[in-house]
Amino acid sequence: MTKPPIRVLCVEDHAFLVDGLRARFEMEADISCVGHLKSAERLVSVAQELRPDIVLMDIEMPGPDPFETVVDLMRTLPSSRVVFLSAYIRDHYINAAVDAGAFGYLSKSDETDEIIESIRTVARRGVFVLSSKVKARCTPTKGHKQGQPSPLASKLDSLTPREHEVLRMIGRGMKRTEIAKTLCRSVKTIDGHREKIMSKLDIHDRGELVRFAIREGLAEA
Amino acid sequence: MHDGPSHPDRSSNPGGPVHKANSPAEGVAGEHAPDVSVDECADAHTELLRRMVENLSSGAVFVEGDQLYMNAVAEEITGYRSDELATMDEWFCVLFGNRHETIRNQYESHRQRGFDTRFAAVIERKDGQERRIEFTGSRWNSHEIWFLHDETELAQTARALRESELRLQAIVDTAVEGIITVDQSGIVISFNRAAAHIFGYTPDQVLGQNISMLMPPPYRHEYSNSVKQYLRTGQSKGIGDGMEVIAQRKDGTTFPIELAISEIDHLQIFVGFLRDISERKEAEAHLMQAQRLSAIGTLAAGLGHDMNNILLPVRARLDLIDHAGLPDAVQEHFVEIRKSVKYLQNLADGLHLLVMDSGDSGVFDESTSLNDWWEQVHSLLGRALPKRVRFTASIPTDLPKVRVAPHQLTQAVLNMLVNSGKAVAPDDGRVELWASVDENNQHVCLGVTDNGIGMTDEVRHRAIEPFFTTQSRGIGTGLGLSLVHRVVQAAGGKIEIKSEVGQGTTIILRFPIAKQQTRNEPSQSTGNPPLAVISVQDRRLGSIVENLLSIAGFDAEYAAESAGAEAIDHAALWIIDAKDQDPDRVRQRLAQGCTVIVLGTLPTAWGELDVHVIENPNDFVKLRSAIEQVANEVSP
Numbered sequence: 001m002t003k004p005p006i007r008v009l010c011v012e013d014h015a016f017l018v019d020g021l022r023a024r025f026e027m028e029a030d031i032s033c034v035g036h037l038k039s040a041e042r043l044v045s046v047a048q049e050l051r052p053d054i055v056l057m058d059i060e061m062p063g064p065d066p067f068e069t070v071v072d073l074m075r076t077l078p079s080s081r082v083v084f085l086s087a088y089i090r091d092h093y094i095n096a097a098v099d100a101g102a103f104g105y106l107s108k109s110d111e112t113d114e115i116i117e118s119i120r121t122v123a124r125r126g127v128f129v130l131s132s133k134v135k136a137r138c139t140p141t142k143g144h145k146q147g148q149p150s151p152l153a154s155k156l157d158s159l160t161p162r163e164h165e166v167l168r169m170i171g172r173g174m175k176r177t178e179i180a181k182t183l184c185r186s187v188k189t190i191d192g193h194r195e196k197i198m199s200k201l202d203i204h205d206r207g208e209l210v211r212f213a214i215r216e217g218l219a220e221a
Numbered sequence: 222m223h224d225g226p227s228h229p230d231r232s233s234n235p236g237g238p239v240h241k242a243n244s245p246a247e248g249v250a251g252e253h254a255p256d257v258s259v260d261e262c263a264d265a266h267t268e269l270l271r272r273m274v275e276n277l278s279s280g281a282v283f284v285e286g287d288q289l290y291m292n293a294v295a296e297e298i299t300g301y302r303s304d305e306l307a308t309m310d311e312w313f314c315v316l317f318g319n320r321h322e323t324i325r326n327q328y329e330s331h332r333q334r335g336f337d338t339r340f341a342a343v344i345e346r347k348d349g350q351e352r353r354i355e356f357t358g359s360r361w362n363s364h365e366i367w368f369l370h371d372e373t374e375l376a377q378t379a380r381a382l383r384e385s386e387l388r389l390q391a392i393v394d395t396a397v398e399g400i401i402t403v404d405q406s407g408i409v410i411s412f413n414r415a416a417a418h419i420f421g422y423t424p425d426q427v428l429g430q431n432i433s434m435l436m437p438p439p440y441r442h443e444y445s446n447s448v449k450q451y452l453r454t455g456q457s458k459g460i461g462d463g464m465e466v467i468a469q470r471k472d473g474t475t476f477p478i479e480l481a482i483s484e485i486d487h488l489q490i491f492v493g494f495l496r497d498i499s500e501r502k503e504a505e506a507h508l509m510q511a512q513r514l515s516a517i518g519t520l521a522a523g524l525g526h527d528m529n530n531i532l533l534p535v536r537a538r539l540d541l542i543d544h545a546g547l548p549d550a551v552q553e554h555f556v557e558i559r560k561s562v563k564y565l566q567n568l569a570d571g572l573h574l575l576v577m578d579s580g581d582s583g584v585f586d587e588s589t590s591l592n593d594w595w596e597q598v599h600s601l602l603g604r605a606l607p608k609r610v611r612f613t614a615s616i617p618t619d620l621p622k623v624r625v626a627p628h629q630l631t632q633a634v635l636n637m638l639v640n641s642g643k644a645v646a647p648d649d650g651r652v653e654l655w656a657s658v659d660e661n662n663q664h665v666c667l668g669v670t671d672n673g674i675g676m677t678d679e680v681r682h683r684a685i686e687p688f689f690t691t692q693s694r695g696i697g698t699g700l701g702l703s704l705v706h707r708v709v710q711a712a713g714g715k716i717e718i719k720s721e722v723g724q725g726t727t728i729i730l731r732f733p734i735a736k737q738q739t740r741n742e743p744s745q746s747t748g749n750p751p752l753a754v755i756s757v758q759d760r761r762l763g764s765i766v767e768n769l770l771s772i773a774g775f776d777a778e779y780a781a782e783s784a785g786a787e788a789i790d791h792a793a794l795w796i797i798d799a800k801d802q803d804p805d806r807v808r809q810r811l812a813q814g815c816t817v818i819v820l821g822t823l824p825t826a827w828g829e830l831d832v833h834v835i836e837n838p839n840d841f842v843k844l845r846s847a848i849e850q851v852a853n854e855v856s857p
Contacts, residue, residue: 020537024538026541103761108530
């Protein structure tokens with residue numbers, strides 16, 4: 001008996017990228033793109049409706065924090081498995097993805113065949129995948145004291161998902177009023193987040209905070 | 222005043238002698254002023270004197286017989302009104318207290334000498350304060366006038382002035398800023414300690430000299446012209462404002478200073494406040510450089526990100542076209558398009574490596590295969606050289622991996638190539654990137670050799686200093702070899718610079734061979750990497766561990782305990798969850814030398830076991846760190 005095709009929901013702000021992937025999926029008999037969202041904003045409700053097997057999701061997108069949204073999705077729809085597909089291969093993203101409950105982390109520079117195969121592996125076998133390029137970059141952190149996470153990973157991991165989101169918006173050059181508006185919070189709340197982020201990251205200057213966010217690739221291009 | 226017999230002109234000679242009634246002048250006066258008596262005339266003089274005294278701006282006491290009158294200033298000095306000290310007795314007794322007799326004797330003595338001397342005495346004012354007053358007496362016909370000078374105030378003022386001068390001098394001497402005073406000709410009048418420190422001169426070497434000795438030639442004329450213009454017009458650039466100029470030390474070296482000149486009102490003396498801003502200027506230059514590099518990095522990150530977003534769908538559609546089948550006529554073009562896209566993809570990957578923080582050695586800081594790395598970055602790095610420069614790269618395929626992160630290697634080599642590109646002649650430039658294992662088989666040498674202008678010994682020695690540069694602009698300027706040095710140092714390697722002026726330069730980076738090499742790949746000695754078996758119920762968790770072990774260089778295999786029994790027997794590392802595991806089996810494997818990691822809490826029933834326990838495997842950072850730690854211990 002033939003298995004039903006793997007239902008993929010793409011969450012990606014670049015429509016042409018999704019169009020290309022959708023076309024590529026059409027080459028595969030067992031993979032079907034069932035929907036596309038430009039941000040993670042409506043992910044939980046749309047996923048509940050479409051019931052995808054795989055949510056193929058970008059990280060650097062406008063809107064809510066993708067990791068936080070994945071946590072919500074895992075709570076409401078554990079049968080859907082999230083695979084991140086990002087242009088960035090960064091430790092703290094990988095850590096956040098695993099902690100959120102994702103089943104994979106792929107790079108946009110991966111071969112298309114590997115992306116297809118990874119989707120298939122996650123959907124059919126329920127295992128966690130890192131693509132070869134991600135693995136190649138994600139080598140052991142031997143430079144650190146054994147048993148301790150890297151200082152950078154440790155610092156960034158100490159941020160809450162909301163703080164992470166605020167930091168990314170800061171890195172994008174958004175003003176505090178803009179961040180407040182986007183997140184539907186008061187400016188005072190955003191100021192509070194910013195102060196906590198600076199304290200956790202041991203950063204004492206707002207300019208330095210922006211540079212940190214940019215340097216760590218938290219700023220969306 | 223008339224010489225001959227004439228009537229006395231009272232208006233023009235109010236201070237003249239008051240004539241007696243029987244004097245020769247009396248008749249004359251009487252002829253012209255028969256209605257004015259001698260007493261009236263004297264009264265008029267007295268009144269006139271009173272008025273004069275009244276209007277004096279200094280303290281004065283007018284004495285007539287035993288009566289006295291104080292003007293307003295004297296009233297202020299003593300604190301009494303005139304009518305309160307109307308007689309001489311009152312005056313002496315009240316103002317001098319129990320010393321009044323002594324003072325009165327002094328006064329009489331002066332009086333007898335015709336008041337041609339002065340004396341000083343302390344008075345007690347009405348408010349109880351004591352004041353030292355200098356008395357100067359003067360006789361005016363039958364009247365006396367004493368002039369009172371409050372010496373207390375003078376002395377206080379003089380002392381305050383002296384103290385103020387001392388304070389000012391102390392401030393000037395301890396000021397961090399150099400303070401120099403010059404006259405209108407530019408002659409140095411004062412030169413404080415800070416100025417001496419800044420310029421390297423002692424004050425005596427500068428005082429009396431022209432200020433121009435502290436400036437290099439072009440600025441000497443500028444200053445001189447500024448002062449001249451100011452003296453002529455009252456306005457000039459630099460006087461009254463702050464400005465940055467170049468100054469010259471005693472040893473002839475020049476340096477930037479911030480100078481503010483102001484004029485001391487009406488004295489045509491100019492005070493210059495200055496500070497050495499060499500360090501600030503250097504820091505500003507460094508900051509600008511860092512900001513420029515940061516901007517380039519941000520741009521590169523954005524570009525790499527966007528390229529990936531575009532290249533992925535392009536590759537996906539190329540797959541489709543390929544899958545659909547192409548006529549032979551266009552197949553060749555299709556292959557070329559694939560190559561170009563691959564080239565662009567390498568470029569995008571290279572940009573990502575480029576933008577990562579070169580100082581961040583903690584994230585991806587392990588082994589790099591130079592061949593794989595070069596495959597990824599050659600498109601990008603080749604661009605670092607001018608078009609007509611002949612560039613060759615020879616990286617043997619059998620090189621062991623080196624202990625440096627690929628992004629750091631990319632940044633280091635990019636800087637070396639940029640430097641070489643600038644050093645070689647545009648038409649005849651040759652640059653070679655090469656690699657080899659050193660004679661001790663401990664390091665891989667990665668070198669860049671060019672036939673450029675070479676370096677002098679001084680430049681060669683300073684080449685790795687941060688921000689040292691012989692160039693004025695360009696990517697990586699000033700941070701180039703410093704960054705390269707930092708990368709090599711962080712990797713535990715060394716940098717070597719060989720150069721000869723006119724012949725060219727070779728820069729060699731010696732990277733330690735990665736230890737992981739021996740287990741990450743089929744090695745010559747053991748043949749296979751160590752086997753790790755994962756027997757964990759949670760499939761997702763098990764596969765995460767599998768990935769981590771694979772990254773750590775193990776041949777990782779997922780196996781349920783029954784199906785993978787054979788594999789477990791051969792595993793160097795066995796990862797289990799405590800659930801459904803037989804402790805005897807664990808003890809057996811431990812006895813056989815296998816390392817065991819338990820995910821979750823160790824059941825108390827198992828007793829003492831020499832296993833590694835990761836209590837909260839769902840915390841990925843801790844899981845990853847613990848796995849790596851154990852993997853390091855297990856690795857040969």
